[in-house]
Amino acid sequence: MATAKETGQNARMRELVDLIAEHNYNYYTLDKPTIGDKQWDELYDELVQLEKETGLILPESPTQRVGGDILKGFEPHRHLARLWSLDKAQDNEDLLAWNARVAKTIADYNAKNPDVTPLPDPSYVIELKFDGLTLNLTYDGGNLVQASTRGNGAVGEGILAQVKTIRSIPLTIPFTDGLIEVQGEGIMNLSVLEAYNVSAAEPLKNARNAAAGALRNQNPRITAERKLNAFFYNIGYAEGVSFENHEQLLQFLRDNRFKVNPFAVYCSTIEEVQAELELVAAGRSEHDFLIDGAVVKLTDMRTREALGYTDKFPRWAVAFKFEAEETTTILESVSWEVGRTGKITPVARVEAVDLAGVTVQNCTLNNMGDIERKNLKFALGTHVFIRRSNDVIPEILGKVDEEPGGEIVTPTECPSCGTALELRGAHLFCNNKLGCKPQTIGRITHFSSRDAMDIESFSIMTAEQLFDECEVRDPADLYALKYEQLIDLDRFGDRKAKKLLEALDKSKDRDLAAFLFALGIPNTGKATTKMLADHYGSLSAIREATVEELVGLPDVGGIVAESIYSYFRDPVAADSIDRMLALGVKAEAEQQAPVRTDSIFSGKTVVLTGTLSSMTRDEAAKKLEAVGAKISGSVSKKTDFVIAGESAGSKLTKARDLGVTVIEDEVELQRLLGE
Template sequence: MTTAMERMHELVALIEQHNYNYYTLDNPTVSDQEYDALYDELVKLERETGTALEDSPTQRVGGDILKGFDPHKHRARLWSLDKAQDMEDLIAWNTRVRKAITDYNTKNPTLEPLPEPSYAVELKFDGLTLNLTYDSGRLVQASTRGNGVVGEGILAQVKTIKSIPLSIPFTDGIIEVQGEGIMNLSVLEAYNKTAAEPLKNARNAAAGALRNQNPRITAERKLNAFFYNVGFADGVDFDSHQEMIQFLRDNRFKVNPYISYWQTIEEVQTELERITSIRNDLDFLIDGAVVKLTDMRTREALGYTDKFPRWAVAFKFEAEETTTILESVSWEVGRTGKITPVARVEAVELAGVTVSNCTLNNIGDIERKNLKHALGTRVFIRRSNDVIPEILGKADEEEIGAEIVSPTSCPACGTPLEQRGAHLFCNNKLGCRPQTVGRITHFASRDAMDIESFSIMTAEQLFDECEVRDPADLYELDYDRLIKLDRFGDKKAKKLLDALEQSKSRSLASFLFALGIPNTGKATTKMLADHFGNLASIRQAEVEELIGLPDVGGIVAESIYNFFRDPVSAASVDRMLALGIKAESEQAVPARTDSIFSGKTVVLTGTLTAMGRDEAAKKLEALGAKISGSVSKKTDIVVAGESAGSKLTKARDLGITVIDDENEFIRLLNE
C-alpha cells in the first residue's frame, strides 16, 4: 500500500515532468484538467501531512515578503563580455583570437596544438542574469550577477519560474549554471491588459520582478528563463561548448533553440545578419548576439582580461536613436579630478527606457559635435546599451540655442581648473569633496583594500566630520573620534577599525590598484607587482623601463611615473607605509624539480574530497607540473577524483598514467 509520502514523491516527479514538457519543451502531454487534478491532490496531501517536499511545485507560488537580499558569493566569477559594435569590431576580435592561438602554439611546441577556431553563436537576451546553484541535484541557491563575484540571493523569486527545474538528474556534485530571466513579450502584453499599473517594457518587468522582495509579485509576472553556461562544475567537465549545452539540455534546463555553430568567421557574419533581421519577430527582447569559441582548451589558453573572456564577444545591434530637447548641462567631478559634462534632456522613451540624462564626455566632444550653442535645441541621442545614452549632435545644424558655458573653476570647491587635452581637471586633491570621497571610496573597495562595510556614505561622513582628505587619514582614525559620529555606535566603530587594521596586510597588487593610478586597472597593477616584486622598485622605475612591460604604452608609463613623483601622492604613500601598510608582493615559490610531477603535464578531473581542484593545481604547479584542462597524447598524468567522466575514459583509451586514489595522490604530492 502506497503511503502518503510515497505518493507525494510520485506526484512531485509527475508534475515536474509535465512542467518540463510544457514550459521547457513547449510540448504539453496532459490537459489542464489532468494537471490541475494532480496538483490539487499534492496540495491536499501536503495539508494532511503538514509537510512539503523541498522540490515540491507548490513552493513555486511565492511565500512571505522578504526583509532583504542576502549577499551570495559565486563559486566561479560571472564575466562581462567585450563588445563588437559592428562587423569591423568583430573581425578585429577574431584577428586577436587567431593571433593568440598562433602565439600559444608557437610557445608550446611540445603540447598538442590548439585547433583552428570554430564558433558558437547565441542570442544575447535582454533581461536579468541568473546564477543557479545545484547541490546533489537540488536547487539550493539563486542569485543575481551583482559585481560578478558577489550577487544577491533571490532563491524564493527564482523558484516561481516554472521553466527552471527545482531538481535535476545530475547529482554527483555542486554546479552553478548561468542564464537570463526574461518576460516574454506576449506575456507582458497579456499582463498589461488587466494590470492596474501597466509595465513599460519586458526587461524592466523581469528585473523588477526578480529583485522584488515579495515573491508573489514575481510569480504573477510568469517569467521565463534561458540557460547558456555552466560556470562551476564539481564532478563534470566538457571538451566543447556543444558538450556543455547538451549537458544543460539533459538536465532539463531551457536552452534557446537559436544557438548555432560555424567553422568560419564569414559564416558567423552571415548568421549575425540573419539574427538582426529576425530580431523583431521574436517573443522576447534581445540586444545582440554572443559569439564564443567552442573548444574549451582554447578558452583556457586564451584566458581573461580584467573584465572579459578573450574567447567571447557580444555583437551589439545598431544603436537606437531618437531626438529630444537639450535642457541644461551640469559639470560633475570624478575621483581623479576630471570634470565631466552631463546633459539633462527632455525625458524621452528610447530602447525600452526613459532617458533624461546623456553623456557629453568633455569640452572637446561638445565642440566637435557643434553643440556649443545647443541649449534649448532639439538633438539626436543614441542608446547603445550604455548606462547613460550619448548625444550625437543637433537635429537641425542651423538652429542656434543658448551657449553651454564651460566652467573655469571647480563646481564643487571653486579651485581654478586646468585643461589637459580635451578634459578639464580640478587639482585640489585634498580639499575637493566629490573628488576626495570618490578616491577614498575606490581605495576601500573590494578589489582594492577591501575594507569591510565601507561605503560612499562612510567616506562622505568621514570627510565632513573627521577631516579625512586622503586614504592615509583613514589609518589615523581612532575609537574616540568615531564614537562621537552620528550612526557610529560602539560596534560599528570597532568594526571599521578592525577592518582598517586587516587591510594593512593586502597584497602589493591590491594596494597599487587602490591608489587609483590614472590609466591603470587591475591587470596593470598586478603585472607591476609581479614584475618588480616590491613597492620601492615601482616608485623608482623610469618611463623607459615601464614602457618595456607587457601592455604598457607611453601614456600608461607616464601616468605611473608621474603619480609616484607627485608630491601629494608620494606623501600619501609614505604616510600609509609609516602607519603599518605592508604592500608586500605575493612572491611565487620557485617550482621544485625533484618530484614525480616535475616537468609533467597533468590533468585534474572529477571531485577531490580532501582538497579542491584549485588547491591541487597550486600544489602541482609548485612541484613543477603544468596543468592542462584537456586530455591529449601530450598528457603525462591524469588525476581522477570521484565522478570523473569523459577525460578519465579518454586517458585510459590513450594509455595515460591515471592516479584514481586520492590518498595515493596526496602521498605523491608530499613525497
C-alpha cells in the first residue's frame, strides 16, 4: 500500500505533467508563453527529481520528449485510413481544368440524384503546402499511441519516439471517445535551422532535409536536438466524429490542442482562388518555414464524399505548385567585394539557373568561415545547392556530393586598394577607411539615403563622381563642397550644382536619430539609433556614454554597446563628426510631445506595410509613436499590430501566418489614433 508521501508525490507528478503540458501548449502551439524560461525549468526539474525518487514515469511526461535509446530500425505501421497524394496544378490553366472537372461532377451528381438535397456550388479553402515530412498520428482514448510517416499511403514507418520530441505535438488530447488519426507535416523552422547551423560542426543544407532526416533518424536524441515543429490540417480517421465543412474540421483540431497554421483563406469563386494564390506565391519567402505551393480544397464535406477519389488522389483537392526556390547548379568562381564598413564578402558566380522565376548567376557566401563550414573550400567546378529567399541574392547551402573541386583562395590584400586584410572573427576587413574607394562610396551613399540625411537626388553615381573629381573621402567633405567645384563637373552644370548644394544645406536640419543612422555605426539600425536619440536627447551625451550605460538600454546587448562606444572613440569618426558640426549640421533631438498611455497602441510593437491613402507611412509612424507605440520594420512573434495599406504584400502574409492583429481599415486606424 502506498504511503502518504508516495501518494502526495504521485499527485504532484500528475499536477506537474498537466502544468507543463499547458505551458508547452501556450508556448509552442499558441506562441503565447504564460511563464518565463526560469519558471518552466523549475517545474521541469521538480518533475525529473520526483521521477527519480519514485521510479515512476507517466506515459505523457514531458521528460520523455528528450529522446531515448537508439532504435534498431523502424517498424511498419498500417494506417487506419489511407494518406492520399494530391493532384497537381502547375499553372492557372491546370487549376481551371481541375475546377471544370469539379463543376461537371457536381452537376452530374445533382442530375442523377433529383430526390436528395443538391450539392452546393463549390466553395474553396486555400492552405499552405508545407515542405517537410508528412506525419500521421494515432490517438486512442486521448493518448498518443503511434506516429508514422506516410510511406506508400497505406503503410508507413513507426516513428513515435522521434515525434514525441516535437514539443508542439500534444501527448494527450481532450478527445477520448475512441481512435483518431490526425495528419500533418513535420518541419524545421528556418530560424531554428539558422541557429542550429551557427554552432553545428556540420551545417544542415536545407530545412526540408533537416526535418525528414531528423524524423527518420534512429537516434531520437538527434531528433530532439533539431527542435522540430509541426502543423496539422486533416483528420484521416475518427470514431464517432463527423464534420459538415472544413472549417469545423480545423476547429476540432484547434480544440484538441493541435497546432493549425492560421493561414486558411476561404473563397467563393475560382477567380478569388486565383487572386489569392498570387498573393501566397508573392509572400512565400516571408514565412519562417518552407512551402512549395498551396493546397486548394472544396470546403463542403458532403461534396467531398460525392466526388470521391481516383486511384491516387482525392478529386476534391489540388496542389498548386510554385516554382522551386531551391535547386542545384555549378559553382564557377568566387570574387571578393568590399562593403562600406570595410568588410570583405565573397560572392559566388554560378552557372545560370532559373530559380523562382529569376535567372540566378550570383550567390552570397557570407564569409570564409561560412565557406569552410559548408565544405566549399574545394568546391569550384562542382555542383552545389542554392536557395533564394526574401527576394535577396541567393545563398549557397552546400555541395551536392563530396566530389573534389578547385580551391577558393582567401585573399590577403584588399581587392580594391591593396591594403593588407585583417581577420576579425570569421570576417576579413580592410582598414583603409579613407583611401579605399568602395568603402568611401558605400559610406557616403548610405549617409545620403532617405532614412539617413535624405539628400535629394544623391546617387551612387554622384558619390563616385565626387570621389574621383572632388576628392570627397568622408561625409563631412560633402558639406565643404563649393559651387565652383561642382559647376565644371561632367553632367552637372548650374542647375544641378545649385540643387545639390541646396539639398546639402537642407539636410543639416535632420534630427539626431537620422544623423546617428547616417553615421553607419556598426551593428546598429534605425530602431537602435532612434532609441539612442530619444534616451540621451543630445549628441554630446551619446558620445560620452559608457558601455555599462549602453548595455542597460532596451534591446542593446554587449556587442551593440561595444560597437557604439568604440565608434565614438575612433579618431577618424570623431574628426568627421566635429567637422560636420562645425559646417552647420545640427544633429538635434526631435522635440517629443508627451506620449499618451491610454491608447490601444501604448507599449505595443507595430509594423507598417503597404500604401496608406490618408497619410504617408512616416506620418503614420509618428502618430503611432505619439500614442506610445514602438515601430518595427519586420513582422515577428513579438509584433502586436500590423497596419496594412494597399499592396501590403509579404509582411501582411507573415502577420496572418503568426496570427498578428491586422488593421486594414484606415478609418478604423484613425479612430484608434483618436483623430
